[in-house]
Amino acid sequence: MRRKLFYVLAAPLAAVAVALVISSVVLLFAGSNPLTAYSNMWEFGTRLETLMSTLNRATPLYLSGVAVAIGFRMNLFNIGVEGQYIFAAIIAAKVGAEINLPPVLHVSVIILTAMVAGAFWSGIAGYLKVARNVHEVISTIMLNAIAVSGVVAYLLGVWDVPDESLDTALPTIPESGWMPPLNNLFEIFTREIRRVEVWGFLLVAIAVGIIYHFLINRTRIGFDLRASGENPTAAEASGTDPKKMIMAAMLLGGAVAGLVGLPELLGDSHAYNLRFTRNLGFNGIAVALLGRNHPVGIAIGAFVIGWLDRASGVLEVRGDAPREIVAIMTGVIILAAVVAYAVVERKRREEEAAAAAAATAEAKERLEAQRAEERQVGDTEGGGS
Amino acid sequence: MASAVLLEGITKRFPGVIANDGVNLDVAAGEIHAICGENGAGKSTLMKILYGMQPADEGRMIVNGQEVVFSSPKEAIDLGIGMVHQHFMLADNLTVLENIILGSEPTLSGGRIDFKGARNHIIEVGKDYGLTVDPDDLVEKLEVGERQRVEIIKVLFRGAKILILDEPTAVLVPQEVEELFRNMRDLKAEGHTIIFIDHKLDEVLEIADTITVIRAGKTIDTVKPEDVTARDLAELMVGSELPTPETRESTVTDHVVIEAIDACADDDTGSPKMRGVTMKVHQGEILGIAGVEGNGQAEFVEALMGMRPLTSGVISIEGVRMKGWGTRQRREAGMGYIPEDRTRRGLLAGFPLWENAMLGHQSMEPFVSNGFWIQPEAGREHTKKVVEQFDVRTPSVEVAAHALSGGNQQKLIVGKEMSANLKVLIAAHPTRGIDVGAQAAVWEELRHARAAGLAVILISADLEELIGLSDRLLVMLRGEIVAELDPGDVTPRGLGAYMTGAAVQGGGS
DSSP states (O other): OHHHHHHHHHHHHHHHHHHHHHHHHHHHHHTHHHHHHHHHHHHTTHHHHHHHHHHHHHHHHHHHHHHHHHHHTEEEOOHHHHHHHHHHHHHHHHHHHHOOHHHHHHHHHHHHHHHHHHHHHHHHHHHHHHHOOOOHHHHHHHHIIIIIIIIIIIHHHHHHOSSSOOOOBOOOOOOOOOOOSSSSHHHHTTSOOOOOOOOOOHHHHHHHHHHHHHHHBBBHHHHHHHHHOOOOOHHHHHOOOHHHHHHHHHHHHHHHTTTTHHIIIIIISSSTTTTOOOHHHHHHHHHHTTTTTTTTHHHHHHHHHHHEEEHHHHHHHSSSSOTTTTHHHHHHHHHHHHHHHHEEEHHHHHHHHHHHHHHHHHHHHHHHHHHHHHHHHHHHHHHHH | OOOEEEEEEEEEETEEEEEEEEEEEEEEETEEEEEOOTTTTHHHHHHHHHSSSSSOOOOEEETTTTEEEEESSHHHTTTTEEESSSOOOTTTSSBHHHHHHHHOOOOOGGGGHHHHHHHHHHHHHHHHOOOOOTSSSSSGGOOOOHHHHHHHOOOOOOOOEEEEEEEEEGGGOHHHHHHHHHEEEHHHHOOOOEEOOOOOOHHHHHHEEEEEEEEETTTEEEOOGGGGGHHHHHHHSSSOOOOOOOOOOOOSOOOEEEEEEEEEEEOTTTTTTEEEEEEEEETTTTEEEEOTTTTSSHHHHHHHHHHHSSSSSEEEEEEEEEEOHHHHHHTTEEEEEOOSIIIIIITTTTSHHHHHHHOOTTTTTEEETTTTTTTTTHHHHHHHHHHHHHTOOOSSSSSSSSSSSHHHHHHHHHHHHSSSSSSSEEEEETTTTTOOOHHHHHHHHHHHHHHHTEEEEOSSHHHHHHHOOOEEEEEEETTEEEOOOOOOOOHHHHHHHHHHHHSSOOOOO
């Protein structure tokens, strides 16, 4: 048991340590004192408000990470979460603004719309792979460009509300389609949270994580999906249709990707506009890698990356270091994590193989002892007759 | 004669187990030296050490009179040691030529690859040793025997003088084995030294100049083939007699379980590979299908399991036509499948054993409830039973499948398929690469299942196994059934003649 825990923790801890060392070197080169920088970051980062705002950052990152992870489990590299969530966000924002429903229902319709839109967009890549054998990396990259620079840019123009502000934005979703903040919930345990509203979508993200865990590990479709990802030919021989699995993984991933833009849309901006947060899809790949596609791992990955992003603001304000140092740190953590995971995994495999070999040897010894005994019995019987 | 390879006191420990325990091996230059032993005896580990893939913990290695320590296969290759692995290490999407030169490309000036020179060299090597391959064929289109030849040429191309062949005959039919042995003798005549791992004792006695037997990580004895019988060798290997694959008293009924009528199918390139196969299997019957690999048996198996569409004809189970049925539907209808290539078709290497044991039955009770929720406990319980009944040697059902040795993996696959509720079992090479003890266990299970009313289609390259187990034998050649034989009055040699087309069954008789 302790061994198992060691294997789980060794890699990420090693990754963070390596990242700290390398970042320190970079900071020194940049003429800053790494210790001051870190202590300032730590001091600012452990404030309640920073932690709460980290949650706001981590929520969409988590959803994005899960969306990518679903593809990874099936050996699909879905780089298209970026396009999928931007596309889904603008469609959901438009639908949400056009309808008027009672509170819970209104939000549910927006969520459903976003999932369908996301699944539709990723489904195109899935279809191209199944029907035309187009690699999903190629098609999702293309679809990202089409979604972000094509479809969404066009729709923004068409759906823009002409008003006195010069902002390009869709109409605002009525209040029945907003998600209330969770500040009251957190304040049961903490002091009053100032200046930050914790987005309510956090709860949806947690639910998605739980559903993801059960779907992948406890259901038939999850088993089929993982089997196809591990060994497609063996999965086929077990009765799994590889094409259906590709489609299922792409659609599921796309549906979750569709949710990525919603924490912000439902909790903060309430309208799609030009300032809408980008790049969450790409960061989701890093989060999934850090979290090893594990529901809890992804959560930790999302929190770490979100925290670095939020806590780093202080570096620039205090003049400790350029904010870009965090981009370097994030990159190094991910790289170090991937390497560390590979090393630990190999070690674990070796030990497992050795244990299996030991079991074989033990069984063999037992068998030989048995044989020897039988022979002896045979000899005595032979001697007696 | 001088030693080409001399290993002294080689010891290799893994945590909790000693794979090699002071192994001594003396291979004379220019001889064919066989290493025999059961699965898990430590043969592969020893060869990995010799080939530089793993370091030994203790012991000395002397190659061509010089003490060596390898830290990678590259160093072994540089000293003229080459290895042909049991699982071929070829890139499917490259040609034979590209595969052979991969990693040691001959270059012209300016870094261009000398394809022409390489092609000539390969053809020359092929001629010298009778290793015929077309350098421009795609490897994915090659049959197993041809792939093996590519592997051997690859090793020779790198200048190997000492060849390690890891169970080279496991995948071959007798005629191919003979060809391989011819190649080996030619290589020996040219001064090459060959170390080969095998546990088919007749073969070892036929080809080897010297035989070293390893058991439980120790060298048991080194003998000359003229001094021992197959029985002696078996005794040395396992300490007991060799079992034989015999089925007695027929349990065949007249109830047809699975039937193919005029079934045709194409291979992946779209050329016809199965031309009008007609056969039926009854309850309680084992139907053996013999054939040189690549004559349509693999396609037939895939068509039966719904992984390859028929271009015409019918396959039906208990009178119901299975047209349009997917693999899952067929499995749910009671079809089981032991694939010929366990790593490709049978295992999820990184998954625990219990999930592997569910594979193929994940849509059925008790592994799933309401057709949706996977039942891990049912899977674990079932797997424990399989592990016990089929003697799968593993510390627990939680270890990943890749941790097990090949023989234990095979036992798990055979066990999980045979413990399901089956009407038909399609067994493609069910005992390939497993040791005599495990082989006997699989045979025993097949006989039991047959007596219990299972219909079995058995495809095997081991002709003794085919003849010993089958109630009826069909021979496939070029996609057609060319002969139906009674296993009671056919020898492996006679069967081989039908398989290669040297003998033809007359229309009347």
